[in-house]
Amino acid sequence: MSTANKPNQKGTAEESKETKQERFVYQDDDAIEKPFNWSQIRRLGTYMKPYSKQMLPIILLSMLLVTMTKLAIPMLISFAIDHALEDKNLKLLYIFVGSMAAAYLIQWLAGNYRIRYTNMIGQRVIYDLRHDLFSHIQRLSFRFFDKRPAGSVLVRITNDVNSLQDLFTNGVVNVLIDCVQLLGIIVILLTFNVKLGLAIMLTVPLMFMVSTTLRKRIRLAWQDVRMKNSRINAHLNESIQGMRVTQAYTQEKENMKFFSNMNGVNRVAWNKASALNQSFGPIIEVTGAIGYCILFWYGAKLVQNGEVSIGVLVGFATYIGHFWEPINRLGQMYSQLLIAMASSERIFEFIDEEPTVAEKGNAPALPSIQGHIQFDHVVFEYEPGRPALHRFNLKVHAGQSIALVGHTGSGKSTIINLLCRFYDPVEGRVLIDGHDIRDVTIQSLRSQVGIVLQDTFIFSGTIRDNIRFGRLEATDAEVEAAAKAVHAHDFIVSLPNGYDTEVQERGNILSMGQRQLLSFARALLADPRVLILDEATASIDTETELKIQEALKTLLHGRTSFIIAHRLSTIRHADNIVVLDHGKMMESGSHEDLMHKQGIYYGLIQAQYRFLSEAAGQ
C-alpha cells in the first residue's frame, strides 16, 4: 500500500501536548526496578531454548573447567609448599609447577571458549527478542500508537532490549560460575581446617550487611541519574524536532536556560551516585583486610600449635583473595537482574498487546476487487463517548470519484481510516464489492487500496527505492514510467544522481511539492483499484497543480477514488461530493446540484471565494 503517515493533524497545540506526554512516558518508562519474578525469568529462558542443545554443553563444560582450575591452583601451591619445598623434592616440585602451568593453560582456553559461546548465545537471544518485538509492533493497530508517543516505543526496542543484553551475554553464566566458585572455596576451606575456615567466614555477615545497605543506596542513586538522563534525552528529542519553530520564534535563550537547568541537575545526581559508588571499593577492602588479619593472627596460632601447615596457611590466603570477588559480583548481578526484570516486563507488555484490528482465524483473501464501496450505518469513536462518525451511510460505485468536504475535525480522515481498516467501526459495516472488510485478510485489503497522505513520508534510501515502495517487484523502467506520468521525472533527473540520489529520513532535501509528486508516482506504481488522496494537492503550486490535475485524470481513470481537499476548486469534477459536519453527512451530490441547493457546500465555496478575492486584493 503506498502510504504516507499523517502523524499530526491537529496543529501545534496538540503537538506540544504530545511532546509533554512523551516526556512523561520517558520518565514513566524509567521507573526502573521491579521485584524478582520467576515466571518472567522462565519466559526469558525460552529464548535460550533453541540454542541450548547446541551451545549450552560447551558453555557448561568450559565454565566447569574454568572454575575447577581456579580452585585447583591454590591447592597445588599449598601442596607444593608442604611437600616439595619442605622435603626439598625437586622432581615433585617440577610436577607441581607443570600441573599449575597446565591448569593455567586449560583455564585460558576454556575461558576463551566460554566468552565466545556466551557472547554468541547472548547476541542471538537479543536478535530474536528484538526481531519478535519489532515484528509484533508492526502488526499493532493505530489505536496502540495513538496512546503511545514514538519516543516510548523506540526506548523499548533499543534501551530495554540492550539492558537485557548484558544479562544474557555475561550475567547468567557469571552467576553460575560465581556460585560454584563460592561453594567450592567454602568446601575446600572447611576441609583444610574447619576452625580457621569458620573464623574467616565471620566477616561474611558483616560484608553482606554493608554490601546490601550500600548497594541499595547506590542503585537508587544510579536510578535517579538514569531518570534525569531520560529527561535530557526527551528534551533533546523535542528540541531537535522543533528546532525550526524555536529559531523562528527566537526562543533559543529560553530553551537553553531550560536545558542548562536539566543538565546541572543531572551533573549533581551523577556526582552523588559516583561518590557512593567509589565508597564501596574501600569498604570491601576493609572487610577483606579484617579477613586477612583474622587469618594471620589465628592462622599463626594454629601453625604454632602444629594444627595447620605453612602450605595450608598460604592456600587459605590465596583462596580468600578469590572469596570476595564472587560475593561482590553476585551483589552487582542482583541489581542488574532487577533492572532486567523491569525491562523484560516492559518488553513483554508490548509483545502481549493484541492488535485491536485483528484478522479472523481463517479469513480468506479479498479477491481482485472492482471497487464498489459501501458504508452501512457506520458508527465510530476514537475515545468512548466521543463519536467521530454517526450512523454514516454511503454507496460508491466502482470507478466513481468521491470528494469528502467539511470543516476541520468533521470526520473526513476517519472515513479513510475505516476504509483502510486502520480502525474497526463500533457499529455498522464497511463493504467492498459486498465483502465486509473485517472478514478478509488485512494484507489483501490494503494491497488493493492506495493512499497518498498530506504529510508524505519519504524513507531514507534512493528516490528509486522510495517510488518502488509502491510495488517492490517493479522494474526500473516501470518506476521511471510512473514518475513521468505524474511529472516527477524532470525534477528527479535534475538531482545530482537522478533516480539514485539518496534522500535522508523524511526526505529533507526535497520540497513538499516534490515529496508529493514522489508519493503520486508511488501510488501509480502500486496500481490500486481504490485510491485515496488526502489533501494531496495542498502544497503544490498552481503550475504544478495543473500538471498534476492532468496526471490525476490518468491516475484516477477507472478507479474508485476518495479525495479530501480543502481547496474546493480541486474537487469540482468529483462524481459525488459528500459534505460532513461533526461526523454526520449533511449533503451529497455533484458540484452543480450542491451549488443549486445553496446549502453548506454553497456556503463553503462562497467563503473560500471571498477569502481568495480578499487575499488577492491585499
Ligand SMILES: Nc1ncnc2c1ncn2[C@@H]1O[C@H](COP(=O)(O)OP(=O)(O)OP(=O)(O)O)[C@@H](O)[C@H]1O
Ligand atoms: N487518533 C485520535 N484519537 C482521538 N480522537 C481523534 C483521533 N483522530 C481524530 N480524532 C477526533 O475525531 C474527530 C474527527 O477527526 P478527523 O481526523 O476524521 O477529522 P478531519 O475532518 O479529517 O479533520 P482535518 O480536516 O483537520 O484533517 C475529531 O474530533 C478529532 O479530534
